[in-house]
Amino acid sequence: MTPQQAAAAEQFDRHMLETTGYTYGEYERVHDAGPSAPEHVQLYGQLVDESGAVDMLQQWDEEDRKASSGRKPLINFRATLTLYLMHTDGGNQRYWDVARTLSARLTDESFDYLDIKERNGSKDDWYHRYWRAVNRILRLTSPWEVPRNSFLTAIGYQRALEAYSQQRRDRMDQLMNALLHAAVRRLPADIRSTYKGNVAIDATLLAIAGRPNPGEKYNDRDRVNLDAMSGAYTRKGKHKGKGKRTDLAGWEAETVVTVPNAPGQPDSFPVLTTGLTLHQPGRIKHGPLIAIEHHTRLFEERGFIMADRAYNGLRADRFQNPTRKLGFRAVYKYKDNSTGKQGAIDDVILVDGCLYVRWMPEALATASHDYLFKKSIDRETYHKRLQKRTAYRLLEKGRPDADGYQRFTFPDLSKLMCIDPATGKRVKPELANRTFTLGPTNQASMTIIKSLQTFEYRSEKWYAWQGLRSHVESNNQYLKDDSHTDLGNPSKRRPRGYSSQGLAVAAAATVANIRRIVTFVTNKAKRVLEPKQLRARRRTDETGTRLEHLSPTEPPQQQ
Template sequence: MTTATRTPHPSQAPCDRLRSGARRADPWKRQGKRGRKVRTLKKKAKYLFGYDAALAVTRDARYDGVLLDNKTPNPDVLPALVLGVCLDKPGCRPAYNGLKVLSRLRQRGYEPGYLAGDLAYNNSEPNEWQLPVRALGYKPVYDYRINQLGKQAETQGAILVEGTWYCPSMPQPLVDATKDLCAERIDRETWIRLIAARKSYRLMPKENEDPEGHQRVMCPAEAGKVQCPIKPRSMGRGIHLPLVDPEPSPAGPPKVCRQRSITLAPAEGAKHWQALEYGDGEWQKIYFRLRNSVEGYNGYAKNPLAEAIEASGTRRIRGIAAQTILLVFQLAHANRRKIKNWVETLALNGERPRRRTHHRRRTKPLGSWTPTGYLAPTG
């Protein structure tokens, strides 16, 4: 499983930057409403010098870092490692740099899997990131900005809600569930129930994707997930199935309701489409494991007592080519250090490990007893 991350411009995420140099506030003035000049300072300071590092970090998202019964790591689950890196100007071409790293990994024979990155990637143009990534065989798993939540696209009557295609008559509270959570109109327990209720309205695949990325999908009434009066044969299947209430229209029902199945092209809703249903247990397990691995590796390689890749003093030479070469050596050393520490904690052939494994608490945290706002553990 592979995940990509971008080390963004310092003004976006200071915890992920690689930088050198100083910063300054904007000295320019602007006109006030009444014509008087008002001196203002930018809220986000601008760094004069620095580079963005796009890192490709790999890990097996099927497993957590849970210890075996003998309190040692599972030897079949490798630690998260960096497989590729690309340096560029701050905030410049994140999609191009990430795609360049992923393409080289495919050329070297690495199998694609789930792919997660920060918001700079899925905010790119579809023909620069989303579509090429899917063409390489990766299955993207995204989070979204606040203004990208809810309904994102529509085709043939079907609606794209947070990356997944649904029935056009899905109730509005289900469509706006995440928006209501962010606006604090509902709590997390209610949000979890609403996300689970979306599954009945999802368009179900009828066939696998063809080599060009097109796929036939069925209306949920045809798949036996809901009851819909437009499809009389779906009625009377039991009260356990939701009853759809289509909105009447002078033009009649949309194509997805008239036909038994429709074809979805890869370009339709490509900017926000993702392989998993946003917010459900599988999405939480895959997305957060991948993102946590990226952030964890960043902190591991920034250790001031080890590689200290964030400190400009560890690479005292100018030029993006020279900086890239030195950074690659630092990351390779971080990989080697991580593998060495992992091997020394394994209990192989019944022998005791050379190093003591970090103790993980098995008791419930204090937050487990909160009445609301608790996300149940998954997987």
């Protein structure tokens, strides 16, 4: 082994220990051993402990409990979440599979670790015990109290809407993000320190079995899906279905992921889910900001937000302005009919998301609209106009501050052909100030903030940065893939209701985060090490003697 390989091997072992508590070869054996290995149980139990989720649930349980009396649960919150994560990682968290584990697979050591006193019982007994344990969590985090085994009438649906609990919905958001954040915090410190703050956001469908419920305009109709509060998804437009037979029943998970530090640097930072919430399909008024805010509780760095056109279509006070106050800058895509002039203040106009002086020639201001929507100019003419208008652009001076204010500098007008927009004649305007300050002060400024972005639309830089948005789409597909956590399989998410689906997506994202960190550090090591060197036993005792390989039932020795 060369000195370079030795250093890479030492770093790889350290990365794996920080992420999983094991070296690569040990992790593979513990992971593959499944529930029969106490180390496998402890792998996820430690993650639950680090999340703080158990303390949250216990506090909420005390807040909601009407009396201190009652039967003590056989399976506590910690054991329930541990079993749920374990089986999500195994690709099957259905109640019967967990019951099989509890009745035939767990060792006495694992029962002790999970603090489950009862050891006896048939698979049916364990099914009902585990069902009750999961439902204790669901009751604490369910915004609507509705039956899950019968169809809800229109009157029942109206009552459920009126009894909606924002507090319990907030609890579910806290629980979901506490779990996935515990996994992200396993990211090795030296990799964590390289993060530049870039994120991408998107929503992904969690399809469920059954017909889609009527759309939000038809609240006076009976529900046709046993998951009464689920929505209808359509592939068209904003994905907000009306309940047609061509629509799909389900929920949407709003996900925020970290992306590489710059275009062309795919190995600069791992793609991890860092913000998560759940909503009915197409109803994204509040979910995007909630997911972003949960991301910011984990990372202080602020870079760019890559988003599709659904997000800059939101009201500015619900997403664009709050994210600017958090320190983010945006990279948006627009509908073709929304390109061109988008707003104006004093001597400044907003064109395709960027600020320009108002004396820019009209043909340059309408270039994207003419090419993309009107189809009145050809591609070559369009790109020539994009290049020419760069000279008229105001440049950013720093990032937005905590109040959403940001300064820009004007170009040198003496070197530009300036046209009076009112008369169409050439003029020589004089600026009172060399800088322009944009802040959320009035409707005109909020109109600009709604569509404002950093890079000139459809420029090489814009294409490069907007391309990073594909990472959130691929991450959502990764969660759904049957070779990973199989979140896309409705039969693996049979329990109905908002909280059931929320717990499923949170567990999938948590498990996926650990896997993606392991993959990232492994790929980094592979650039230097040979396959056999990845699994080589390098851990030593205090005398420098190499430790024996870990068996699936043998805990790792402390160094």
